[in-house]
Amino acid sequence: MKNSKISNAVINRLPRYRRYLIELQKKGVEKISSKEFSELIGYTASQIRQDLNNFGGFGQQGYGYSVDGLKSEIDAILGLDKEYRMVIIGAGNLGHAITKYAKSITAGFKVCGVFEKNEKLIGTKLEGMEIMSYEGIVEFVEKEKIDIGVICVNGDSAQEVADKLCFAGIKGIWNFARVDIEVPPHVALESMQLSDNLHALAYHMNDIRKKR
Amino acid sequence: MKNSKISNAVINRLPRYRRYLIELQKKGVEKISSKEFSELIGYTASQIRQDLNNFGGFGQQGYGYSVDGLKSEIDAILGLDKEYRMVIIGAGNLGHAITKYAKSITAGFKVCGVFEKNEKLIGTKLEGMEIMSYEGIVEFVEKEKIDIGVICVNGDSAQEVADKLCFAGIKGIWNFARVDIEVPPHVALESMQLSDNLHALAYHMNDIRKKR
Numbered sequence: 436m437k438n439s440k441i442s443n444a445v446i447n448r449l450p451r452y453r454r455y456l457i458e459l460q461k462k463g464v465e466k467i468s469s470k471e472f473s474e475l476i477g478y479t480a481s482q483i484r485q486d487l488n489n490f491g492g493f494g495q496q497g498y499g500y501s502v503d504g505l506k507s508e509i510d511a512i513l514g515l516d517k518e519y520r521m522v523i524i525g526a527g528n529l530g531h532a533i534t535k536y537a538k539s540i541t542a543g544f545k546v547c548g549v550f551e552k553n554e555k556l557i558g559t560k561l562e563g564m565e566i567m568s569y570e571g572i573v574e575f576v577e578k579e580k581i582d583i584g585v586i587c588v589n590g591d592s593a594q595e596v597a598d599k600l601c602f603a604g605i606k607g608i609w610n611f612a613r614v615d616i617e618v619p620p621h622v623a624l625e626s627m628q629l630s631d632n633l634h635a636l637a638y639h640m641n642d643i644r645k646k647r
Numbered sequence: 648m649k650n651s652k653i654s655n656a657v658i659n660r661l662p663r664y665r666r667y668l669i670e671l672q673k674k675g676v677e678k679i680s681s682k683e684f685s686e687l688i689g690y691t692a693s694q695i696r697q698d699l700n701n702f703g704g705f706g707q708q709g710y711g712y713s714v715d716g717l718k719s720e721i722d723a724i725l726g727l728d729k730e731y732r733m734v735i736i737g738a739g740n741l742g743h744a745i746t747k748y749a750k751s752i753t754a755g756f757k758v759c760g761v762f763e764k765n766e767k768l769i770g771t772k773l774e775g776m777e778i779m780s781y782e783g784i785v786e787f788v789e790k791e792k793i794d795i796g797v798i799c800v801n802g803d804s805a806q807e808v809a810d811k812l813c814f815a816g817i818k819g820i821w822n823f824a825r826v827d828i829e830v831p832p833h834v835a836l837e838s839m840q841l842s843d844n845l846h847a848l849a850y851h852m853n854d855i856r857k858k859r
Contacts, residue, residue, distance in 0.1 A: 529747075532745070609848055614666065633756060
């Protein structure tokens with residue numbers, strides 16, 4: 436893989452390519468041209484060639500892309516050829532939801548523990564795991580070599596939780612709190628603002644109706 | 648409000664402005680300059696002025712923005728001054744998670760029903776609501792004047808569910824299935840690909856480590 440400087444836009448498109456490649460694998464498709472891929476995924480063929488050229492020339496002129504080969508290469512680029520160990524912080528509705536989701540869908544990502552400040556919840560079970568006290572999180576992250584902290588607390592304490600995770604040596608934070616948080620440059624951060632997305636949907640619904 | 652042609656990028660930033668305005672309201676702040684807002688939210692002051700000018704000049708030279716005024720105006724732009732009626736389709740892990748989430752956080756968005764194909768789940772309760780048969784969804788959407796369908800089924804049937812919702816006259820679709828779906832132009836669509844976001848996080852974690 437070439438891997439010089441790849442834009443965030445390209446990185447954000449790779450998981451989508453990957454999803455389509457998995458669908459093609461399921462259907463037994465072995466190779467695909469950029470034109471066919473374009474019709475499937477909705478990007479232009481030239482966009483697809485440009486995106487995938489960032490990582491070296493998988494595609495052969497007149498042959499197209501090997502579905503298995505491209506999928507493996509994207510896995511390697513994204514780092515999905517290893518396992519990541521996660522902790523969930525916050526065992527309220529949101530934490531429960533995300534724990535369920537993470538346990539059900541994400542091959543390569545293992546939920547190793549759930550932490551909570553609310554004493555009433557500590558010691559109870561969530562998805563088969565005993566909820567632990569937030570007090571012990573730094574020790575747990577260090578000892579269990581946790582890679583990713585998933586922040587599911589409410590906004591008020593999200594930054595404090597992020598600071599603690601960074602102090603404990605976490606490598607990445609996946610933030611579901613409804614506030615933006617800051618992390619030092621050696622920690623990766625992705626935020627899911629579900630309500631922002633829902634609010635954008637409301638806008639588009641109204642916008643479509645105004646135009647009709 | 649002016650409201651000519653506003654880019655998607657601006658629309659996607661408005662919910663974020665709104666979250667910061669709500670924080671300011673909680674702290675009792677009544678007005679804010681674009682410079683102060685810039686330090687808070689992390690966009691440049693000129694970006695902020697440009698974004699908000701899309702909707703008419705709220706800001707007064709030398710005074711800044713009225714926090715309440717700007718929040719109300721953004722609510723009106725996004726269409727958050729009304730209530731939206733939602734149905735959730737799919738009562739598995741993901742549907743349960745999203746129902747919990749939607750019920751706990753989204754003022755202005757009301758979950759009116761949960762639908763499922765799996766006969767074992769139909770008639771059981773989810774978050775206090777009786778899970779209904781997917782067979783009855785068109786009638787329910789029409790009769791209950793449902794605005795938004797939230798797709799939480801697995802990928803294989805997501806497009807079929809979307810087609811049915813569109814047939815029933817839905818105005819917007821919020822898609823959590825792990826596939827991309829297509830809708831006619833009069834229906835608004837937003838997709839949340841949680842796993843895409845997690846995969847981008849994995850990439851950035853590895854990228855940071857390579858550079859160190």
